[in-house]
Amino acid sequence: MSRVDLALVGGLALLSVALLFWATGSGALAAGFLAGIAIAVAGILLVRRLFPASAGGEAALPDWTMLRAAVNHDDVAIAVTDRGGRLVCANDLFATWMGGFVTPPGLPLDGRGGELLKNAGRAAWRDGEGHVDDIAVGPLQLQAQVTRTGQAEDYLVWRFAALERLDLANEVMRHLDGPAGRTLGQAGIMAALVSAEGRLRTANPAFLLRAFDESDQAHYAGRDVAAMLRLDDAGTLTFAREGDRATPVRMLQIPLAPADGHGPLLLAMLDEEMGPADRGTAQTYVETLLSLLPFGLALVDRDGRFLYMNRAFIRAAGIGANRTPRYPGDLVVGEDKGPLADMIRRHSSGQQVGGDLSIRLIGQGDDPVSMRVVGVRGLGEAAVLLSLKDSSEESRLKRQVAQASKMQAVGQLAGGVAHDFNNILTAVLGACDLMLMRHTPGDSDYDDIQQIRSNANRAASLTRQLLAFSRQQTLRPQILQLPDVISEVSHLLKRLIGDTIQLIVHHGRGLGAVRADPGQLEQVIINLAVNARDAMAGAGTLTIETYPVSAADVRQMGNEFMPPADYSALKVSDTGSGIPADVLPKIFEPFFTTKDVGKGTGLGLSTVYGIIKQSAGFIFADSRPGETSFTIYLPVHRADHDVPAVPAPPAKPKKSQWGTGTILLVEDEDMVRAVAERALTRAGYSVVTASQGEEGLERFAGMEKIDLIVSDVVMPTMDGPAMVRAMRAKRPTLPILFMSGYAEEQLRQSIDIADVAFLPKPFSVAQLAEAVSAALDDAAHRAGRG
Structure with a gap:
């Protein structure tokens, strides 16, 4: 409010007071009226000072410029949408990848990408988060993550990241054609990428200069590498083009596909006449090159000592920061030290031949890994190249x-x-x-x-167990609830396990119906309970639980045998002595038993296994000292997809x-x-x-x-x-x-x-x-x- 406006308001206020005094003749009333006007004007001024109006005279709208600057990212495209499906904000990379500020999920995706992204958005509104693992925008392969956010959870944040698919041969080709290839050439290293058929794919300028005439250097791709080299009777390797005055070279072969040994090769060559200092510098460059490769490689001298290990080899061998092995034998168990040392000794003569050896690494259990041993020449003290492949899976x-x-x-x-x-x-x-x-x-x-x-009837019962194990018995499945089956058999369980063993039954909520033979399912529970009773030696706790397992839970379990679906789980646990680790993989085999002679047939758990598998379910055992559990997963019955269950046969006269x-x-x-x-x-x-x-x-x-x-x-x-x-x-x-x-x-x-x-x-x-x-x-x- 300007000074002119204040003077005008003050004059009008005094005039109003004078008129009021003339009309009423009361000085007190006029003074009170004047005080009220003064208080009102002071309040308006205070409000104006505390809450100044916007420049446009309207309420200020949210300014997304700062948010957009905050979400700008070099390798992640980000967009934000509101509950109404409107685009609130997006960073510049999003606009670059999507061809503009397009509102998700309506993006220009290939194939079924739009449908998959829409489903991920729905999952985010419902569950808080959604994912799409592989979608494409033209040649760009992306993975998407959608997250619900905001104070009222009224916004979705869409994040898109590029999928990295490393093609090692193409990466090497790209580097050899660029500055890295020239740098290797300046260090005296001639490098070339050779296909599995022995054809030249690319090479650095140093290699091309030695292998080809000037007129052929532009048309080298696809030529036979063996024709470019010559090996005399003394084992000296030279370039064929250089004739009798050729300088001998040393060659290191680096396989780029160690899994099968038939992939492309990276050849690194050094001049034989280099002095010790130059040779050490060249070896340093070779070690630098080896460090860039994603699989484990190590160099060993003729005495069997390590000269160099790249990071991938250190990770694969499980070498810790406080552990520096001197010999390859320091990495393996005692039984494998001798065979590994013998193989390294055979290949240390420099002949460029190789072989595979299955070894067991210290601290990594009994799972073997494959080690490739290859003889090398031309790297001074280095005589053997080791490549390590993790074959535990x-x-x-x-x-x-x-x-x-x-x-x-x-x-x-x-x-x-x-x-x-x-x-x-x-x-x-x-x-x-x-x-x-x-x-x-x-x-x-x-x-x-x-x-x-x-x-004879007892023997007939054994044959039924054999048929159950071989999944050839006759089942009469019904639609049922697991708690009902447990309720039917619980009174029998109490008599079987005795008074000294406590029975605890707990049922989860939201259990889905399953399709199974109730009689056979009762037999499963009884067999597991009897085994638990014997394991507890007369005292302990037997716990039976049921609970739902969703498809998302199955994915988190990471079990490669169970397809993601909804299951109803039945878990039988006991507080017995447990099952030894060497026995656990054998417990479902027929006629396998740890009980004394005459006290078990070895068909109990094999019968359980057969019944569950024939009912399209899964069973897993887990044991540690003081606790053993068997968990059964039966698929939830879907009436609109499954075959109708066979009803229980009526009692015939x-x-x-x-x-x-x-x-x-x-x-x-x-x-x-x-x-x-x-x-x-x-x-x-x-x-x-x-x-x-x-x-x-x-x-x-x-x-x-x-x-x-x-x-x-x-x-x-x-x-x-x-x-x-x-x-x-x-x-x-x-x-x-x-x-x-x-x-x-x-x-x-x-x-x-x-x-x-x-x-x-x-x-x-x-x-x-x-x-x-x-x-x-x-x-x-x-x-x-x-």
Whole structure:
């Protein structure tokens, strides 16, 4: 407010006071009015001083110039957008890469880049952060990170960084063509890049000057390097173009692809006639060149001592700051010192040959690494070049593949053993049932027969475990919740583990439903609990936990076997003595047990492994002294994608063990065929037998009436399904009952025959009679509907 304005306001205020005094005649009232006006004017002046108005007379808008200057970055493009999708700010590099200040995610990206970036933005609004690993803007390869920020989290910060993909051969080519190549030439080093086929790709001027005439130096690419050099009988290496007066040279070969030894080579050559001082300077330049390479290289003299190690070699060998090895043998375990020293001695003669040796480094466990030993010439004291390759990951993968192959082979063996064993048990159980029909409780032989039958049933339980391990058992999956399964089995667990072991059950929130066989899942929990009880020696704590595992959690785990997805986890932990590290990789193998003889079959954990794998899940064991845990991951069931679960079969009414009709029995095992024939004849059926498929067809052709075919599946010459197809070609409605020692689920996948019943071995006489009665009833029911 100017002085003129203040004078005007003051005059008007005095005039108002005078008029008020003239109208009222009250001096006090006039004085009070004057004081009020003075206070109001003073308040306005104070507000104006504290909060001056903007130059435009309006509220100042945010100035993003300072923010833009702050986010300017040499190698990261940055942009900021608000909740409304508007571009708030971006740095200059963003505008350069994107062709202007374009609002993310609508950037000029190639392929599906725009869709991937949009999904990352949505993830950032939802989870706070989103990523895209590989997108392209023309030739530029980028990775993007999107972060939600701001006090009210109303902004997204988009960061774009270029992907670095190092092509070592191209980098060397670029340096040799530039100042680095000229610098090496000034130091007396002739350098060239040679392809795996021995063709020249590029070279520094010093090499070109010695190898080519002036007219050929512009057209050298693709020429054979071997033709440029000459090696006489004395081992002297020279340039062929220089003829008889050529100066001998020493050559160092540096492989740029040490993984397979067939990649491009970097050749470094020095004149042989250089003095000791010059030779030391040249070696310094070579060491400088080696230090730039990304794989481990070291130079060793003829006495086997280290002359030089580059940084990559130091990292790969695990050499600490306070550890300076003098010999290569100082890096390896005692058993490998001798072979390494012998190999270095063989290659120290200067012949340019090489070999690989698998060694184990001190402090890096038993995982071997591959060391390449190459003889070199022309570097003074240096006689051997060592290159170190870390092959621990490769060795680990080889072990895992070997373990998986072994488990698969043992599984196939277990399935075959279970089939043959089931045939034997069928005969044993059938013979026991037939003998029990002639004996009553109290007879001298009755208890012995019962004992034989009980042991046969125990053996049948072992065959079911073998089938579970080989993932050939029949599963009846249902949609279920893990806490419900644990609740059903918890009362049995308390009796199994005893009163001295505490059982703790804890369920996490948000568990997804899984698709599994509840009976088999209960068997898994019981087996793990029994193992935990034995490990705790009668006292301790058994903990069972369930919790959800998201796809993001799986990615953080970094497990290469589990695909990222949502899982429901079941963890069984105990406070026992733990599993030794050398035993842990073997615990899921069949018949492997650490228990005393007679106290374990070695099939418990292998059965658990088979059930979980057949249910599309994963199981991992972790152990340390005082705590062992088994964690099971079952995929969360998605009703809109998965195959509908097989509902629990309804309880069928018990069939009669007596009947009438003509049955053709085809079975290649004599003992099984004899027991089945006696059992069916006793039940009232007329039975015709055959020992294999072709004989069964002959019997079928000679019979006027057949009510049912009872046949084994796997038989020599002609199997059961082939025989049945030939019979069904003549009688399409012929009832069929297959019996086999293999699992029903496995057989139904390979048998494409409709309306067939299945009876798994081993079976009792009563089970055979009931299965035959049920098959005849089903056939009569189908005929009635037809």
